[in-house]
Each structure stands twice: as C-alpha cells, then as structure tokens.
Amino acid sequence: MQFEINTGLLDEVKLWVENYDNKSIQTLLQDLFPADIGEVLNHLSVEEAAYIYELLDEETSSAVLVELKEDLREEILATFSNKEIAEELDNLDSDDAADVINELPEERQNEVLSHIEDIEQASDIANLLTFEEGTAGSLMAKELVQVYHYDTVTTCIEKIRQQAETVDVMYAVYVVDDKERLLGMLSLKKLLIAQPNTLIEEIYDKDVIQVTTSALSADIADIMQKYDLVVVPVIDTLERLVGRITIDDVVDVIREEETDEAHKMAGIETFDEPYMNMPFISMIKKRAGWLVILFIGETLTATAMSFFEGQLAKAVILALFVPLIISSGGNTGSQASTLIIRAMALGEITFRDWWRIFKKELVVGLTLGFLLGLIGFLRIALWSTFVDIYGPHWMYIGITVGVTLVGVVLWGNLAGSLLPILLKRIRLDPAVCSAPFVATLVDVTGLIIYFTAATIILRGILL
Amino acid sequence: MQFEINTGLLDEVKLWVENYDNKSIQTLLQDLFPADIGEVLNHLSVEEAAYIYELLDEETSSAVLVELKEDLREEILATFSNKEIAEELDNLDSDDAADVINELPEERQNEVLSHIEDIEQASDIANLLTFEEGTAGSLMAKELVQVYHYDTVTTCIEKIRQQAETVDVMYAVYVVDDKERLLGMLSLKKLLIAQPNTLIEEIYDKDVIQVTTSALSADIADIMQKYDLVVVPVIDTLERLVGRITIDDVVDVIREEETDEAHKMAGIETFDEPYMNMPFISMIKKRAGWLVILFIGETLTATAMSFFEGQLAKAVILALFVPLIISSGGNTGSQASTLIIRAMALGEITFRDWWRIFKKELVVGLTLGFLLGLIGFLRIALWSTFVDIYGPHWMYIGITVGVTLVGVVLWGNLAGSLLPILLKRIRLDPAVCSAPFVATLVDVTGLIIYFTAATIILRGILL
Numbered sequence: 014m015q016f017e018i019n020t021g022l023l024d025e026v027k028l029w030v031e032n033y034d035n036k037s038i039q040t041l042l043q044d045l046f047p048a049d050i051g052e053v054l055n056h057l058s059v060e061e062a063a064y065i066y067e068l069l070d071e072e073t074s075s076a077v078l079v080e081l082k083e084d085l086r087e088e089i090l091a092t093f094s095n096k097e098i099a100e101e102l103d104n105l106d107s108d109d110a111a112d113v114i115n116e117l118p119e120e121r122q123n124e125v126l127s128h129i130e131d132i133e134q135a136s137d138i139a140n141l142l143t144f145e146e147g148t149a150g151s152l153m154a155k156e157l158v159q160v161y162h163y164d165t166v167t168t169c170i171e172k173i174r175q176q177a178e179t180v181d182v183m184y185a186v187y188v189v190d191d192k193e194r195l196l197g198m199l200s201l202k203k204l205l206i207a208q209p210n211t212l213i214e215e216i217y218d219k220d221v222i223q224v225t226t227s228a229l230s231a232d233i234a235d236i237m238q239k240y241d242l243v244v245v246p247v248i249d250t251l252e253r254l255v256g257r258i259t260i261d262d263v264v265d266v267i268r269e270e271e272t273d274e275a276h277k278m279a280g281i282e283t284f285d286e287p288y289m290n291m292p293f294i295s296m297i298k299k300r301a302g303w304l305v306i307l308f309i310g311e312t313l314t315a316t317a318m319s320f321f322e323g324q325l326a327k328a329v330i331l332a333l334f335v336p337l338i339i340s341s342g343g344n345t346g347s348q349a350s351t352l353i354i355r356a357m358a359l360g361e362i363t364f365r366d367w368w369r370i371f372k373k374e375l376v377v378g379l380t381l382g383f384l385l386g387l388i389g390f391l392r393i394a395l396w397s398t399f400v401d402i403y404g405p406h407w408m409y410i411g412i413t414v415g416v417t418l419v420g421v422v423l424w425g426n427l428a429g430s431l432l433p434i435l436l437k438r439i440r441l442d443p444a445v446c447s448a449p450f451v452a453t454l455v456d457v458t459g460l461i462i463y464f465t466a467a468t469i470i471l472r473g474i475l476l
Numbered sequence: 477m478q479f480e481i482n483t484g485l486l487d488e489v490k491l492w493v494e495n496y497d498n499k500s501i502q503t504l505l506q507d508l509f510p511a512d513i514g515e516v517l518n519h520l521s522v523e524e525a526a527y528i529y530e531l532l533d534e535e536t537s538s539a540v541l542v543e544l545k546e547d548l549r550e551e552i553l554a555t556f557s558n559k560e561i562a563e564e565l566d567n568l569d570s571d572d573a574a575d576v577i578n579e580l581p582e583e584r585q586n587e588v589l590s591h592i593e594d595i596e597q598a599s600d601i602a603n604l605l606t607f608e609e610g611t612a613g614s615l616m617a618k619e620l621v622q623v624y625h626y627d628t629v630t631t632c633i634e635k636i637r638q639q640a641e642t643v644d645v646m647y648a649v650y651v652v653d654d655k656e657r658l659l660g661m662l663s664l665k666k667l668l669i670a671q672p673n674t675l676i677e678e679i680y681d682k683d684v685i686q687v688t689t690s691a692l693s694a695d696i697a698d699i700m701q702k703y704d705l706v707v708v709p710v711i712d713t714l715e716r717l718v719g720r721i722t723i724d725d726v727v728d729v730i731r732e733e734e735t736d737e738a739h740k741m742a743g744i745e746t747f748d749e750p751y752m753n754m755p756f757i758s759m760i761k762k763r764a765g766w767l768v769i770l771f772i773g774e775t776l777t778a779t780a781m782s783f784f785e786g787q788l789a790k791a792v793i794l795a796l797f798v799p800l801i802i803s804s805g806g807n808t809g810s811q812a813s814t815l816i817i818r819a820m821a822l823g824e825i826t827f828r829d830w831w832r833i834f835k836k837e838l839v840v841g842l843t844l845g846f847l848l849g850l851i852g853f854l855r856i857a858l859w860s861t862f863v864d865i866y867g868p869h870w871m872y873i874g875i876t877v878g879v880t881l882v883g884v885v886l887w888g889n890l891a892g893s894l895l896p897i898l899l900k901r902i903r904l905d906p907a908v909c910s911a912p913f914v915a916t917l918v919d920v921t922g923l924i925i926y927f928t929a930a931t932i933i934l935r936g937i938l939l
Contacts, residue, residue: 046683046685046703048702048703048704052702170668170669173665173668173669174668174669177665177666177669180665183663183664183665184647184664184706200646201646201647201664201665201668202636202640202643202646202664203640204668205633205636205637205664205667205668206633206636206637206640220509222509237727238724238727238728238731239511239515240509240511241511241722241724242724243647243706243722243723243724259704259706260706260723260727261701261704261705261706261723264700264701264723264727264730265701267727267730267731268701268730268734268822271731271734271738272818272821272822274738275734275737275738275741275814275817275818276814276815276818278738278814279810279811279813279814279815279911280807280810280811281811281814281815287819287822287824288815288816288818288819288824288825289819289824289825289829289832293836293839293840296836296840297840297843297844300808300811300840300844301844301847303807304804304807304808304811304844304847304848305847305848305851307803307804307807308800308804308807308848308851308852309851311799311800311803311804312800312852312855314799314800314803315796315797315799315800318795318796318799319796319865322792322793322796325792325795326792329785329788329789329792329795330785332781332788332792332795332798333778333781333782333785334778335795335798335799336774336777336778336781336798336799336802336919336923337771337774337775337777337778339799339803340770340774340777340802340806340915340916340919341767341770341771341774343803343806343912343915344743344766344767344770344771344912344915345763345767347742347743347911347912348742348743348744348763348767350742351738351739351741351742351744352739352742352744352751353751354738355735355738355739355751356750356751356752358735359731359735359750361750361751361752362751362752365483366752369752373756373759376756377756377759377760377763380760381760381763381764381767384764384767384768385767385768385771388768388771388772389771389775392775402782448742448810448911449806449807449810452803452806452807453803456799456803460799
C-alpha cells in the first residue's frame with residue numbers, strides 16, 4: 014500500500030551514498046512522495062541526508078525541505094547561500110516559506126527575503142512574519158483565488174487558470190466586494206456545474222465561517238472540527254480577506270495541543286521541540302520546576318506524619334501500610350482527573366455539570382473504595398492465617414486499613430474530579446500538573462485520614 | 477465571529493419552549509448552522525430538545541441529527557416511527573446514516589433500512605454496516621464521483637452535475653478502469669481549467685494515496701496527516717474503488733485516540749461513550765481492573781517494608797520520609813514515561829534510540845535527583861536548626877534522605893523512560909497504565925533503596 018520505512022531500505026540507501034551510487038538513489042526517489050523522502054532523510058546522518066538532498070530536482074527539494082526534522086533542515090540550510098535558500102522558498106506556499114524563514118538566524122532572514130525573485134511571494138512572506146506565533150495570522154497561507162461578486166463564472170475560471178500554478182491546493186474561491194471585504198465563498202463544484210455567463214453573486218454561499226488574524230490556533234482547530242471545514246478564510250480587522258488556513262496545518266495543531274496537555278498533566282512545562290532535539294538544560298528547566306514544587310508540597314507528608322510519631326512508635330506496623338494507602342488514593346485521583354480533563358477538552362462537560370459529576374463520582378468513589386478496602390482487609394487476614402506477621406490484633410489492623418482505604422479512595426476520587434473543574438472555573442488550565450498535584454494533595458490528607466482512623470480503632474488495643 | 481453558546485441564550489430558548497413561542501425559536505434557528513443547533517439542543521432537556529427538533533425543516537433536521545449527543549439522539553429517535561427515521565437517513569451521507577442506524581436497537585435496524593426510499597442509499601448503508609468498527613470500511617462514505625479514464629472532461633462535468641445533489645462535499649473525482657479498479661484522481665481545479673474535449677487519461681494524477689477497507693483508523697489518520705490529504709479513496713481486495721474517507725471523520729478519530737491514550741496512561745480502560753453517558757457499572761468496570769492490579773502490586777510495599785520492621789522500630793523517624801521519597805520517584809517516573817510515550821506517538825523516537833535515551837535520561841535523572849536530594853537535606857537541616865524534631869543525628873538522617881532521593885529519582889527516571897520503549901518493543905501498548913505502573917514499580921524498589929541506604933549510613937548511630 015503506502016511506503017513504509019524499514020532498516021533494510023535504510024542500510025541499502027546508506028550503502029548507495031557511501032559508493033556515490035547516484036543512479037540507484039535517484040531510481041528510489043522517483044517513486045516516492047516528498048513526505049516519504051523526508052522520512053528517509055530524517056533517519057540518516059546529516060552528511061548522508063545532505064548528499065541525497067543535493068540530488069533532488071528543484072521542485073521536489075523544496076517540498077522535501079518542509080518534511081525534514083527541524084535540526085536537519087537547519088544543518089542543511091546552514092550550508093546554503095542566501096540566494097539558494099531564496100530559490101527553495103520561491104517554490105513553497107507562503108505559510109511554509111514563512112515557517113522556514115522563521116527558523117533561520119535573524120541576521121539571515123532579511124537577506125534571504127531580499128533574494129526571493131517573486132516580489133509578491135516575498136511580500137506575502139514578510140507579511141506573515143509579522144503575526145504572533147499561535148495565531149491565525151501565523152498559520153495562514155496567502156495563496157488563494159478571490160473574485161468580485163459582480164464577476165461572471167467565466168471570469169472566475171479565468172482567474173483560477175491564471176493562479177493554478179501558485180495556488181497548489183484549491184477547494185473554493187472567495188468572493189469579495191470592491192473593498193476586498195469577504196462576502197462569502199463558492200465551491201469549485203458549484204463553479205463547475207454553473208453556466209458560464211452566470212454572475213457570481215447569484216450562486217455564491219453567503220454563510221461562511223471565518224476567523225480573524227488574531228484568532229488562537231486552538232480555537233481555530235475547534236471551529237474547523239465543529240463545522241467540518243477543510244479550509245477557513247482569514248480576515249483582518251477591516252474584514253478584508255487576507256489568507257486561508259487549511260486543515261492539514263490544523264491537524265498538526267491538534268496533535269501538538271494533545272501533547273502539551275499530556276505533558277502538563279504529568280507536570281512538565283510545554284515545549285515545542287522534538288524530544289531528541291531538546292538540549293539538556295532546557296529539559297531540566299521544563300521538568301525541575303514542577304518536581305520541586307511537588308516535592309515541597311510533599312514534605313508536608315513528613316510534617317503530617319510527625320504529628321503521629323507517638324502512635325507510630327507504639328505500633329510500627331502502621332508504617333507498613335502507608336505507601337499502599339497513599340498510592341491507592343493517588344491512583345484513583347489520577348483516573349478521576351484524567352477522565353474529567355479529557356471530557357472538558359472534548360467539550361462534553363462544563364462547570365455547570367459539577368453537581369452531577371459530584372454525585373456520580375461520590376458513588377463511584379465509594380464503590381471503588383469499598384472494593385480496595387475489602388481486598389486490603391482480606392490480604393491482611395490471609396497473611397495472618399499463615400504467618401504471625403501482623404500480631405494478635407491483625408483483625409483491628411485490617412479494619413483500620415480497610416476503613417482508611419474507603420475514605421482515601423473516595424477523597425482521592427472527589428478531589429481528582431472536582432479540582433480540574435474548579436481550576437477551569439477560575440480560568441487556570443485544568444491540565445497543569447493535575448495528576449501529580451492531586452496525588453500530593455491526597456497523600457497529605459490520606460495520611461491524616463489513616464492515622465485518625467488508627468487512633469480511633471486501635472485505641473486501647475495497640476495505641 | 478462564530479456562534480457561541482451562553483447561559484443567557486439557553487435561558488431564553490427554554491422560556492420560548494415553555495411558552496410555545498415557535499416564532500422566536502424559528503428566527504433563532506434560521507441564523508444557525510446545524511452544528512450550532514446541535515450544540516444548543518445538547519444543552520437542553522430531552523423534552524425541550526425534542527420540541528425544538530420537531531420545528532426544524534426536513535433537511536436541517538437530518539443535519540442536526542448527527543450533531544446531537546448519542547443519548548439525546550437515541551431518545552429522540554425512540555419516539556420516531558421506522559419510516560420517519562428512514563426519511564431522516566435519506567438526507568444524510570451514507571457514512572453518517574450508517575452510524576445512526578448502528579446505534580438503533582438491532583431489531584429496528586432492518587426495518588428502518590427497508591423504509592429508505594432511495595434504493596441506492598439503502599444498499600450503500602447496508603454495505604457499510606458489514607465492516608468492522610475502526611476500519612476504513614466503517615469510516616468511509618459511498619458518495620463519490622467516478623469517471624472512466626477514456627471519458628472526456630465534458631462527460632466528467634456532466635457526471636458531476638448529475639451527482640451534485642448526492643455528493644455534498646467534493647474535492648476530486650476518481651478515475652477507474654473498466655473493472656472499476658482505481659487508477660488515480662483528478663482535482664476539480666484541473667478539471668475547471670481543462671479544455672472540454674480533453675481525455676481524462678491525459679490529465680489525471682496517477683500517484684494517488686489509497687487505503688483498503690480493512691485499514692485501521694489510526695493508520696488512516698497517520699497517512700492523511702503525513703501526506704496532508706483531505707480525502708482518501710478506499711479500495712477493496714480487488715482494487716476496486718468502494719468509497720472515500722474525509723478528513724473531518726479522521727480528525728474525530730485523532731481526538732478519540734488521544735483521549736484513549738490519556739485514559740490508558742491513567743489506568744482507565746478505553747471507552748467510546750461520552751463521560752456523562754457512561755453507566756455506573758461500566759464506569760466501575762473500566763476503572764476497577766487496573767486499580768485492583770495496581771493495588772495488589774502495591775501490597776508489595778508492605779512486604780518490602782516488613783523486612784525492615786526492625787530498623788523502623790529502632791528509628792521510627794525513618795517512616796516520616798517514606799511518602800516523600802516514593803512520591804518523588806513516582807513523579808519523576810510519570811514525567812519520563814509521558815515524555816517518551818508522546819514522543820513515540822508522534823513518531824519522534826523508536827526502539828533503535830533506546831541507548832541514546834538511556835544516556836540522556838541517566839544524566840537528567842542524576843541532575844534532578846541531586847536537586848531534590850539537596851532540597852530534602854536542606855529541609856531537614858533547616859527544621860533541625862529551629863526545632864529538635866529529628867534528634868541529635870539529624871545530619872545523618874538528612875544524608876540518608878538526600879542520598880536515597882538521588883537513587884530513587886534516577887531509578888524512577890530510567891524506569892519511566894525505558895519501560896514504555898520495552899513495552900512497545902514486545903508489541904504491547906506503551907501507554908497502557910504506564911504512569912501508575914511505573915509509580916508502583918518505583919514505590920517498591922524505592923523503599924528497598926531507602927532502607928538499604930539507612931542501614932548503611934545509620935549503622936551504629938540510630939540502627
């Protein structure tokens with residue numbers, strides 16, 4: 014079916030490079046899409062990749078350029094003159110070209126821009142570079158076909174013919190008024206089946222979803238998903254049509270967002286570099302912050318336990334179950350917070366649902382708590398049948414552990430499900446560090462529940 | 477910009493329903509896209525939603541149907557006759573119609589199918605129902621325009637005109653041979669600018685990415701993302717063109733996948749119902765399994781600690797730092813496993829990279845371990861300056877805790893980063909329950925590290 018990269022192929026390619034066997038390399042490259050060629054190069058050394066890249070024809074090499082890993086692209090472009098880079102960029106869509114320029118050292122950016130032959134392309138790229146990252150302006154491409162509402166179908170098709178080369182992918186043409194303000198759009202299908210002398214204003218679609226240049230990428234992703242769009246026009250503050258965003262760029266945004274969310278949930282600060290490219294210092298910075306905060310929070314467990322040192326001294330056995338109890342609360346809390354955070358991310362629940370969630374998770378937490386509590390009790394009972402590990406009062410210890418588990422699991426479940434909703438309500442990101450944060454919270458309170466239960470149940474027996 | 481739902485609007489709508497104010501409702505509905513109407517209905521009670529749904533015209537009501545929450549759709553359709561449901565389905569794309577039928581009670585499915593007037597639509601839906609969920613066959617729609625390679629551009633445009641009504645969204649036409657085998661595709665753009673008497677075979681694109689009916693949805697998502705496709709043709713085992721999959725369905729698949737991954741990482745079995753619709757029993761089933769397994773794994777901590785009961789009895793103070801130590805290992809492990817799992821999901825790293833990852837995480841783990849160990853030591857030193865909480869040997873306790881933290885954090889980091897790679901290597905899903913699983917593993921081993929360090933460092937002092 015599709016191309017699949019494998020070790021055998023890579024070894025073969027490496028051998029070809031070693032022997033300067035350009036013919037074999039070119040035969041392989043002919044059959045591949047740019048995305049596949051990019052994948053192969055990404056798996057080779059910089060030298061090997063650069064060698065093969067040189068063999069690509071002009072158009073393919075530009076298309077492959079955007080498929081390369083950031084660090085490989087950087088290294089290859091570093092060996093290029095400004096003029097050579099400008100030639101590559103001339104073949105790219107303006108949004109891809111702007112992304113590539115953005116990665117260059119700042120002192121080279123203007124140099125490269127000035128070498129781009131197509132003046133319109135150069136000014137499009139320069140314009141795109143002015144928008145803030147993560148906004149519609151930075152995601153959009155300038156290539157599009159626009160027609161006036163008073164044009165005819167024939168004029169419109171003529172405009173498409175003229176721009177067929179520049180606008181690679183085209184799903185619709187946009188209809189604007191005299192002041193370039195977006196009025197609506199016209200699908201190519203409608204255009205194909207319309208009579209040549211029909212006026213555009215008779216057939217175009219006025220209900221068109223649009224975004225402004227300052228719209229955030231996450232919101233654009235939501236909009237395109239909600240309305241099932243493959244392309245969305247971008248307007249400026251004067252409602253003039255300035256670009257369009259295609260779904261493929263938004264799919265990448267969605268994947269990045271989900272990665273960010275997963276990282277945040279594990280207490281890692283978001284980053285936009287691939288894992289392998291991340292320098293050591295940045296990696297430590299991204300991870301140490303939350304680890305230290307959680308560590309300091311967790312020192313409260315030592316404080317909490319020190320209040321019960323007397324009980325611990327009398328019944329050392331109580332210490333044995335501390336990890337079991339706090340981890341059960343933590344695991345339940347992680348489950349609950351993940352469920353709620355994902356449901357909020359998918360728009361399934363909002364703050365308004367908090368009472369229904371509370372009721373639901375109260376019952377679920379109690380059930381899970383009873384289940385784990387029962388297993389905990391049975392485990393202690395079973396062990397005590399065979400070895401005298403927990404002493405003569407094993408049943409009271411079992412009851413203490415069992416009761417504590419009900420309480421801790423219930424509490425972990427409620428904290429895990431309600432905390433993200435609360436965070437979202439006060440406009441904090443619910444995903445930030447939530448699983449470990451909930452775990453830390455539950456650890457401290459779980460210990461208090463445990464030793465309080467022990468003090469009550471074991472009074473006069475062990476304590 | 478776009479429609480945004482808010483409490484004010486919802487209250488107003490509820491009031492209109494209460495007062496049978498159909499005119500106000502209809503005025504609102506006129507301005508909204510089906511996706512917006514669906515969003516409003518999803519926020520109302522079943523009775524309110526059903527009332528408004530009845531007011532929709534035929535075409536809108538079908539479009540809104542697929543935007544409703546599953547449970548609301550179920551309740552509304554339950555009040556419909558088979559014939560009424562069939563009428564709704566007649567207006568839908570075959571893939572959406574098949575999804576709706578799939579949700580009906582089995583005994584109704586055939587009844588409804590037999591009431592669909594358009595025979596072709598009925599047989600398309602029946603065909604789609606035969607494919608397994610999660611495969612290309614179940615995701616695809618049958619609506620497409622296909623032309624023969626010996627057709628002319630004029631014939632092709634005529635075919636598009638005939639099918640313009642059925643094929644709602646059209647980006648390309650597909651080219652097949654006499655045996656209906658897929659040869660390639662032709663973009664509407666090319667068609668628009670071609671001369672009428674040109675033969676299709678002179679202008680169509682032969683290099684076309686395709687998938688088979690049995691391809692898995694996750695793989696289709698990867699392919700469409702890699703090659704930046706908005707639609708992909710589906711072929712059967714005889715290479716005949718049988719349908720097409722559009723990017724909007726795949727975006728939903730990507731979101732579901734990411735949710736599944738997040739759930740698995742928190743030890744929740746995957747499910748495909750929205751959180752709020754999940755019945756109590758299913759919720760317990762999805763969560764209890766891993767919780768119990770982790771709980772049983774975690775009982776090993778009690779076993780591990782019982783080996784050190786003697787040390788604990790002599791130095792109860794050691795118990796105070798148990799939660800702090802094991803949670804630090806767990807948090808570091810969660811960070812590492814999340815980083816690696818996401819990087820693998822995005823295709824950034826593979827098993828081949830394990831040695832580079834090991835080296836990287838060894839240094840990162842040591843650094844983070846020294847950082848937390850230092851903070852831990854300083855915390856004990858600081859407290860001891862003001863209160864005599866840790867006794868005269870506080871410095872040795874501080875060293876024990878500090879050294880343990882280096883070891884536990886390093887170990888948690890290595891286990892967290894290498895375990896997912898190993899799981900993937902032996903073809904298990906690396907995401908399954910990884911964060912809590914790593915935490916449990918690190919808890920047990922962390923305790924052994926702690927008490928071993930204590931036995932060595934505190935010998936002759938406290939032990």
